[in-house]
Every structure is written in C-alpha cells, then in structure tokens.
Amino acid sequence: MKETNPTGNLIPSDLYRIKKLVSKLGITATKINCCINGCMLYYKDDAAENPKAKIDVFFQPLIDDLKLLWEEGVLTYDISTK
Numbered sequence: 294m295k296e297t298n299p300t301g302n303l304i305p306s307d308l309y310r311i312k313k314l315v316s317k318l319g320i321t322a323t324k325i326n327c328c329i330n331g332c333m334l335y336y337k338d339d340a341a342e343n344p345k346a347k348i349d350v351f352f353q354p355l356i357d358d359l360k361l362l363w364e365e366g367v368l369t370y371d372i373s374t375k
Contacts, residue, residue, distance in 0.1 A: 325354060 295304045305311045326335040333350045335342070361367065 323354075 295302065295306055298304060305314055327333070328335075333342075334353060336350070336353055
C-alpha cells in the first residue's frame with residue numbers, strides 16, 4: 294500500500310505498525326463462524342443451528358451495525374473542529 298501512494302506519505306510500512314495504529318481507535322473485531330458450504334453464518338440465535346439456505350445471512354452483522362448507528366448512534370470525535 295505504501296508503494297502505491299506518493300513519496301512522503303505517512304502510511305505504516307508493515308502490518309504490525311498498522312495494527313498498533315488502528316488499535317488506538319478502539320475498533321473491535323468479532324469472529325463469526327461460517328458453514329463450510331458458505332450457506333449461513335453461525336451468528337446470534339443461529340449459533341447452534343443447522344445450515345440454512347439463505348444468502349442474506351451474510352448481511353446480518355452489517356444490518357446489526359447499521360441499526361446501532363441509525364437508532365442509538367455512536368460517539369465520535371472530529372479532530373478538525375475539536
């Protein structure tokens with residue numbers, strides 16, 4: 294990534310430094326298991342179920358995050374306006 298941008302950019306040079314930088318943002322990642330055939334995610338209520346034949350199951354984590362942003366909101370900080 295660093296090589297594809299103009300010289301003098303501030304992009305970290307390796308994955309370790311990128312992870313260190315991103316960790317300060319407080320963003321977490323959750324591992325969600327998937328059916329071997331890719332037909333479902335074992336997510337929330339479906340964590341212990343048998344596979345379902347629905348493609349929209351892959352959108353469920355995204356839908357949950359969007360609902361959180363839309364309904365409850367998330368505290369952010371705009372550094373340019375403090």
